[in-house]
Amino acid sequence: MMSRRPLGSLESEILEVLWKSGVPLTPSEVLDRLDADLAYTTVMTVLGRLWGKGLADRTKTGRAFAYSAAVSEADFSADRMRKVLDESSDRLATMSHFLDGLDSGQQRELRRMLEDLA
Amino acid sequence: MSAHFLLPFLLVIVCLGSAWFLARFLAPSVGVVTLTVSVMLAFCTTILMFVQLGGAGISEVAFVSDALGWCRALYGGDHGAPLFLGVVTTLVLGLIAARMGRHVHRVFQDRNAFGDVDGVEVVRSSQPVAFAVPGPRGGVVISSSLLFALDRHERSVVLAHENAHLRHRHHLYIHLVETCAKGLPLLRPFARKVKYLTERWADESAAERVGSRDLVATTIARVALLPSSEMRAHSLSIGGGNVVTRVEALVAPLPVTPVRVTLFGCSVVITAVLGLILQLHHLVDFVTHAGHL
Numbered sequence: 001m002m003s004r005r006p007l008g009s010l011e012s013e014i015l016e017v018l019w020k021s022g023v024p025l026t027p028s029e030v031l032d033r034l035d036a037d038l039a040y041t042t043v044m045t046v047l048g049r050l051w052g053k054g055l056a057d058r059t060k061t062g063r064a065f066a067y068s069a070a071v072s073e074a075d076f077s078a079d080r081m082r083k084v085l086d087e088s089s090d091r092l093a094t095m096s097h098f099l100d101g102l103d104s105g106q107q108r109e110l111r112r113m114l115e116d117l118a
Numbered sequence: 119m120s121a122h123f124l125l126p127f128l129l130v131i132v133c134l135g136s137a138w139f140l141a142r143f144l145a146p147s148v149g150v151v152t153l154t155v156s157v158m159l160a161f162c163t164t165i166l167m168f169v170q171l172g173g174a175g176i177s178e179v180a181f182v183s184d185a186l187g188w189c190r191a192l193y194g195g196d197h198g199a200p201l202f203l204g205v206v207t208t209l210v211l212g213l214i215a216a217r218m219g220r221h222v223h224r225v226f227q228d229r230n231a232f233g234d235v236d237g238v239e240v241v242r243s244s245q246p247v248a249f250a251v252p253g254p255r256g257g258v259v260i261s262s263s264l265l266f267a268l269d270r271h272e273r274s275v276v277l278a279h280e281n282a283h284l285r286h287r288h289h290l291y292i293h294l295v296e297t298c299a300k301g302l303p304l305l306r307p308f309a310r311k312v313k314y315l316t317e318r319w320a321d322e323s324a325a326e327r328v329g330s331r332d333l334v335a336t337t338i339a340r341v342a343l344l345p346s347s348e349m350r351a352h353s354l355s356i357g358g359g360n361v362v363t364r365v366e367a368l369v370a371p372l373p374v375t376p377v378r379v380t381l382f383g384c385s386v387v388i389t390a391v392l393g394l395i396l397q398l399h400h401l402v403d404f405v406t407h408a409g410h411l
Contacts, residue, residue, distance in 0.1 A: 008255035009284040011237030012277050019274035020328060046237075055238055069273075071265055106362045110339045113365050117336050 007046060010038075014046050015055060015069065024059060024066035126400070127167055129393030130160045134308065136386040141311060144383070145372075146318035147286070152383055153315065154291045157308045159390040161298040165214070166397040168207045170404055175204015214301040221300040225293060235259055238277075246344040248276050250283035258284070267344050268337070275324050275337040282323035288316040314360060321364055322372070335368035 017033045018025065025033070027043045034043075047067045050056040057070040137156035141149040178201040235251040235258075243261035251257050258280040265273065283289070292313055299309035321338065325331040342361040 006253075006255050008236045008251075008253075008257040009281065012258040012284070013281050015238050016274050016277040016281055016327070019270045019277060022270070049237060053238070055240075069270060071273075107343060109362050110343055110365065113362075113369065114336060114339045114343075117332055117339075117369070 007042075007049075010042070011046050011049060014043065015050055018050070018056060018067060018069040021068075024057075024061070024068040026061060026064045026066050028064075030067070124167075126163050126393040126397040129389055129396070130163045133386050133390035133393065134160050136382070136389075138308065138311065140383050140386065141315065146315045146322055148383075150288075150291055150312055150315045150319055152387070153308055153312050154295055155387060156390055157295045157298050157305055157312070159394050160305065160308075161302060163390075163394050163397045164302055165211070166394075166401055168211050168214075170397075170401055171199050172204050172207040172211060173404060174199035175201050175206075176208060178204060218297055218301045221297055225297075229253065232259065240265060246341055248280055248341075250280040250289075252284060252287065252289040256284055264341065264344070268340070271328070271333060272337040272340065275328055275334050276341070278324035278327040279320045279334070282320035282327075283316070286319065286323070288320065291316060314363075317360070317364060318367060321368055325368065331368045331372075335365045338368070339365050 013034065013036075014030060017030055021033070027040060027047055030047065031038060031040060031043050047056060047058075047065070051058050051067065055070065056067045058065040058067045060066075133156050137153050141153055144152060178199075232251045233253060235253070236255040237257045239257060239259050241247075241259055241261050244263050245261055246264040246267060247259075247261040248264055249259055251259060258277060260276065264276070268276065292309075295305070295309040295312045299305040321334055322331075325334045328334065338361060
C-alpha cells in the first residue's frame with residue numbers, strides 16, 4: 001500500500017525511521033525497517049531529499065552513504081523555512097492535529113500523569 | 119404529516135445513539151469508521167426526509183401539481199404534508215446547501231495555503247505545532263519550537279502520529295463528517311467525536327510503531343505543556359479535555375472489542391441502512407405516484 005504513496009509522505013515515514021534509530025543507516029537498512037515494498041532507488045532518492053533539506057546528515061560508508069537524522073538551528077536559516085506564520089498563525093493553530101489548548105486544571109492533571117509515567 | 123416520514127428518522131436516531139455509545143468500547147479505528155458511516159447515513163436519511171416533505175408540501179399547490187401533470191384526484195388534494203411545511207423545508211434545504219458549500223470552499227482554501235508542502239517541512243514558529251498535510255504530494259509540517267523541544271524518541275512519536283493520519287487518510291473521515299455537520303448542526307458532537315477518535319487512532323498507531331504506549335503518552339503530555347505564546351490566549355475556549363483524555367486512554371489498557379459488542383455494532387449499521395432504504399423507498403414511491411397521470 002505504501003509503495004503507491006507519494007514521495008512527500010514517504011519522506012516523513014523515512015525520517016521517522018531515522019529518528020527512531022540512534023545510529024546512521026544505509027538506504028538498504030532503512031528499507032529493511034520500512035514495512036513496505038519499495039525500490040532501493042526510491043529510498044535513496046528520499047534520503048537525498050532529506051539531506052538536501054538539512055533534516056539528515058550523511059557519511060560515506062563503503063560504497064553507500066549512511067544517513068542519520070540531523071536537526072540543528074543553523075540548518076534552518078530563515079530563508080529556507082516557510083514564512084506563512086505571521087499572517088496565518090491562527091490557521092496553523094487550527095490545522096495542528098497534535099494538540100488542543102489546555103486550561104490550568106488540565107495542565108495540573110497532565111503534569112501529574114507525566115510524573116506517574118516517569 | 120404522516121408517520122412514514124418519521125419512521126426512518128427514528129431509526130437513524132437509534133443508530134446514532136448506539137454508535138455514540140459503542141465508540142467507547144471500540145478500538146479507535148473501528149470507532150471512526152462506525153461513527154462516520156452512522157453520520158453519513160443519518161445525513162442522507164434526514165436530507166431525503168426533507169426532500170420528500172418539501173416535495174409533498176409544494177405539490178399541494180394546484181399550479182405545481184397541474185404543471186407537473188400530477189393526478190390530483192388520486193391524492194384527494196393531500197400529499198402527506200401541508201403546504202407551509204413544504205415551503206419551510208425547501209428553504210431549509212437551500213440553507214443547508216449554502217452552509218455546506220461555504221464549508222467546502224473554506225476547506226479548499228486551507229488546503230491551498232499548505233498545498234505546496236512536499237515531504238517534511240520545518241516552520242519557524244513559537245507555537246509547538248505539527249500537522250499532516252494530505253494531498254497529491256503530502257507531508258508533515260513541524261514547527262521549529264516543537265522540534266527543538268523534543269528528543270529524537272519524542273520526535274519519532276510526533277512523526278509516527280502524523281504519518282498515521284496520512285497513511286489512514288484521516289482527513290477524508292474528518293472532512294466528510296464535518297461537512298455533514300455543517301449542513302445539520304445537530305451532527306456536530308458526532309463530528310467532534312470522529313475528530314477525537316482519529317487522534318486516538320493515530321496515537322495507538324504511533325505506539326505500535328515506536329513500541330511503547332507510555333512514550334506516546336509522555337510525548338503528547340509534554341508537547342501539550344510546552345509554553346506557547348499565542349495559543350494560551352484562546353486555549354480556554356477550545357473544547358479542551360482532548361489531550362488529557364488521550365493521555366489517559368494511552369495509560370489505560372488497550373481497548374479490546376468483545377464479540378457481543380461487535381454483534382451489536384453490526385446490528386446498528388443494519389438498522390441505519392434499513393432506515394435509509396425505507397426512506398429511499400418512500401421517495402421512489404412518492405416520485406412514481408407523482409409521475410402518474
